[in-house]
Amino acid sequence: MGLLAGSPLLAQQLDDVNGPINVHEFEEAAKRRLHKFAFDFIAGGTEDEHTLRANREAFSRVALTPRFMTDVSDVSTEVELLGMKLKTPIIIAPTGGQNLVIPSADEIVAKAALATGTPICSAVGVQKLLADGEPLQWWSNTIGHRTKDQAQTFARRTADIGGKGIVVTIDNSYQSNRDRNNRNRFDYGYMNLGVPKEGEVRKPVNPARPAMWQPHTPSMTWQYVEWLKSGAKIPVLIKGVLHPEDGAAAVKYGADAVVVSNHGGRQLDGAMASLDALPDVANAVGGKIPVLMDGGIRRGGDVVKALALGAKAVLVGRAPLWGLGAFGQPGVERVLQLLTDETKLAIALSGKRRPAEIDRTIVKRMNAWR
Template sequence: MTQILTAADYRNPAQRLVEPDVWDFIEGGAEDERTVAANLRAFDRVRLRPRVLAGVSEVDTAVSLFGRDYATPIGVAPTAYQRLIDADGEVATAKGAGAAGALFVVAMFASRTIEDIAAASSSGLWLQLYWLRRRDVLQSMAERAEAAGYDAIMLTVDVPRMGRRWRDVRNGFTIGGDVAAVNIEAGVMAAAHERDEGSSAVARHTAATFDPGLVWSDLAWLRGRTRLPLVLKGILTAEDATLAVAHGADAIVVSNHGGRQLDGAVASLDALAEVVGAVGGAIPVLLDGGVRRGADALAALALGAHMVLLGRPPLWGLAAGGAEGVAGVLRATTDELAHAMALAGRASLADLDRTVVRNQPTGGDA
């Protein structure tokens, strides 16, 4: 087995252990997967400007958000049905994130209960939601998250309909076995378990249960049903960033859903400076999409992200090594970040600014 040194080292062992259709569900993107590739290329274009003789003998990667302190600004993005790749699923991910002192955003379609995940966690948790036609489901989950000690609600806003993920269609991908979104009544989730060759059960479920009519004014309804901060995930433009602030968002995540929604959408990193500029420091801005190493995190943080979230890499760690694999991915990436910060002459996250990056990404090749 290859020696595990980086997050990427978990990928091949994970692929060998995961069923091929599940692997495609994890790794795949929308249509021709141009935006999946663009997310990675955006970081490849970045060049860093190290400062020397800066006297950086110690590096501090600590960060705070919504009253919670974290050892690292690198957290775990929401990904569904984690028991497809590990028997303990999200409970193992919570343990791994806690061991690394990292944020874990729990997906609405988690395969372990909100409460079991909270009991396993020793660091901060947020709950991610989609806007379903059944608002009573949203209210119930928000109330349960608040009661269980979660720190925020993250509403994913870029899925009025699900992206056309051809890998899942070709595989007839269906949530099978005893894996289910256990926090939601079975009747709401039934379509996700009904196999139909030549179509994705997840896509059919999304079409049947998600509300495509969501508009900005609807956010007031959710805000009125929880005291938790509201984070909007899926912002890629200055226009929407401005509207998010105006409608009371407490933070936003610059994200193209890991390239799984609009194929050809701008890479997350390429959208970051525009969004940060529009927000003007009013609320924190986070980023996901394409972060694979500590230097990627450094670039995003220097361009104004408060934290970055990893989607696929923690799943590689989970598949290859359970909770220890998740912690390994987060620790390796955080160690890389600390190393890059020291070589860049920056002792803490507060020392990072746009002068760390030579050229602001242009977004020209998405």
């Protein structure tokens, strides 16, 4: 997952936002800066982290088969999605608890989203910018509500303050079992404390090992989509789809988009890689609503593979947080710019000019040499 072998960051590159040259190096820089609690909280997955690794490995099994002798002198990464114009098919994923990385991280990431024109999925951090009247493209995120009334109020509130949609995370019925957090006696009480000083020892706020079996919204069903839609007429995106039948169900129950995701390997360990799940979900959805994906995106070429397998856009979770942990707002902006530049180049080198031109004809699955 980490830094590529043979490209160690030099000390001076850790002091300069232009030092790291790719997302992997931003991860390395963040690792050197952050407290282990915070780094492990972001980097980690559930239990044996099979799914976390699978998300990255899946990209190695998909190969691009570019076409040449096409005119690629004019390349654009722009896409339209659910009434929004995106400069690039990359969206900042919801990452709750990011204030562990640095205080007010959610606001800082929202500022970086605004500065780079990147849509963001987070309601808390954007509130301050909204008060200033900034034209931010954002979706709110929820893991559900217990009553119809609460759901409708949430939908109305999102719409009233300018949210362009609601992302419902469906894979979070219970708190998952994350070994790294358990080992570190991780505690959300560390939120907003910032990076500890050299030698500072932080006592857990709650030293008990987090109990397993902590319910979030275990009784949520597809009816929840109808609850939200009856609250406000804004798009509802279903995040956490891996099974094609859940993709089809999302369409049936009136969702406006699905996000193929396994929560970055942070919920059910052993769940399939997002990229592997994407083609079948896209088939089941059948073009009726847009399909997005996240999980393991670290390069522009990863974005192109996801688009080729049926995604209209991707979300990035850890990548901007590595920029944040390493350099604050400039780091987030740099990571987003790198991903955009790499995506543009990968589109061009695939022989395409627009995201919409990218399709299955330029990918092959590489697990079956015969």
